[in-house]
C-alpha cells in the first residue's frame with residue numbers, strides 16, 4: 001500500500017470511528033459498536049479500493065440512520081421546490097482550456113473543477129475576490145488535468161465541507177495530488193449517485209452522472225449535475241461524451257435546463273442530439289481556451305446549437321462569464337482578468 005493510500009485509509013477509519021462514536025447518542029451503543037468493529041475489520045483485511053468503498057458505505061448508512069444534516073442524498077422532486085427569493089450566481093471562470101465553475105447562493109458556495117495545475121492560483125484569487133472563505137461542496141468532475149489540476153490549491157486554501165469525486169479506478173499523478181489534499185484536510189469523498197440531491201442555500205442540485213461504468217473512458221465518468229433555484233436551472237456535466245449523455249437521458253431524471261455548460265468544451269463528442277433535446281437549453285456556455293489545439297468548440301457543435309436556437313457564450317471570447325438568476329430574470333455579465341464585471345450585450 002503506497003503512502004497516500006495508507007494515510008488516507010487511516011483518516012477514513014478515524015472519521016468512521018468518530019462518526020460511530022457520535023452515533024452513540026442517537027443509536028444504540030451495540031449498533032454503533034458494530035459499525036466500528038465491522039469498519040475496522042473490513043478495512044484491515046481488504047484491499048484499498050474495497051476498504052474505501054466499505055468504509056464509505058458504512059458512513060452513508062450511519063448518516064442515513066442519523067438523518068445526517070443533508071449531506072447524504074435524497075430523492076427530492078424538483079417540482080416540489082419553492083422558488084428562491086434570492087440570487088443564484090454561476091461563474092464560469094476563465095481558466096483558458098479547462099473548466100472551473102463557482103456557484104453562489106447567499107452565503108453558500110460550491111466549486112466544480114479548477115482548471116489546469118497552473119490555474120489553481122487564478123481560481124483561488126477569483127474566489128478570494130468574491131469574499132469566499134468556505135465551500136459547501138467541491139466537485140472534481142473527472143481526473144483530467146484541465147479539470148482537477150488546480151483543485152489541490154483550492155482544497156488547501158479554503159474550508160471545504162464536502163468533496164464529490166467520481167469512483168474511477170484509473171488515476172493520474174494530478175488526481176493523486178487532489179486525493180492527498182483531501183486526506184491532509186481530513187476530508188472524506190462522497191460518491192456521486194444519480195438522483196441524489198443536495199441543498200445549497202435556497203438552491204439545490206441533483207446528481208445526473210456518472211450513470212454507468214465507463215472503464216478507461218475518463219470523460220464519461222464526469223460528475224454531472226442539474227442545479228436549480230426554482231427560477232432557473234443549469235446542467236453541467238464536465239466532459240461527458242455521447243455514451244454518458246445517453247445514460248443520463250435514459251435515467252429518467254429531469255434534464256431540462258435554461259443553461260447547458262457545453263460538454264467537453266464544445267467538442268463534437270458531446271452535445272449529442274438526444275441529450276440536447278432533453279436539456280433543451282436557451283443558452284450554452286462553452287469553457288475553452290483561445291486558439292486551443294483541440295479546435296474546441298467544434299464547428300459541428302456550434303451548428304447544432306445554432307439550429308436549435310441556443311445562444312452561445314464562450315470564455316475564450318468573453319473571459320469569465322457570470323449568470324445571475326433572480327425570480328425576475330436570468331442576467332449575464334462577464335469579467336476580465338482584473339475581475340471588473342460588465343453586462344453582456346446579448347444582442348451582439
Ligand SMILES: [Zn+2]
Pocket residue numbers: 098099144146147239264265
Ligand atoms: Zn476537459
